[in-house]
Amino acid sequence: AQKITQTQPGMFVQEKEAVTLDCTYDTSDPSYGLFWYKQPSSGEMIFLIYQGSYDQQNATEGRYSLNFQKARKSANLVISASQLGDSAMYFCAMRDFGNEKLTFGTGTRLTIIP
């Protein structure tokens, strides 16, 4: 069974600094996809970035990048030059082959301090 672990319930980061949000996963399937979502206080879930298990390079999307370490089964989200608007809950999620549904971690609440 697939499992996602986010060990940081909350983080406080100074504005303009980089921040790394941790995510480890467990699956026995060699084919899987990893996703990060942002949930502001409004409640919507915003897709940020995707990493496939066979991707050779770490995914990047603007200020978001994914530090994918396959052997360690970790997929940490890196946000560069943090902004006040980055304050939100961040969820890591995974889908493996043949499993149409996403499994979510417990989330990390990120607060950016001015």
Added chain:
Amino acid sequence: SAVISQKPSRDICQRGTSLTIQCQVDSQVTMMFWYRQQPGQSLTLIATANQGSEATYESGFVIDKFPISRPNLTFSTLTVSNMSPEDSSIYLCSVARSGGITDTQYFGPGTRLTVL
């Protein structure tokens, strides 16, 4: 990506009543999912709704409590029946085109439900 709308955006309901939440997508999608997010918690999948077939419910969720309709490829409804305060949550509709490992799942804005 897909543009997803949900109605209502929020509601306050009395115990014992039912509420139907609508989810509309701007394009045809194969897979639709309904999630519940209780206060301070992560997302929990209620059911998967594919057009033309009965919804598939996750462990702990039953059709009598959460009936779902999926009449076409752009629309679905979730009903929360005989509500109790424990049903107070954000309910999120989500869609995916194929459900493959590379297929991004997009979410609607959510429905904030408070049951008194």
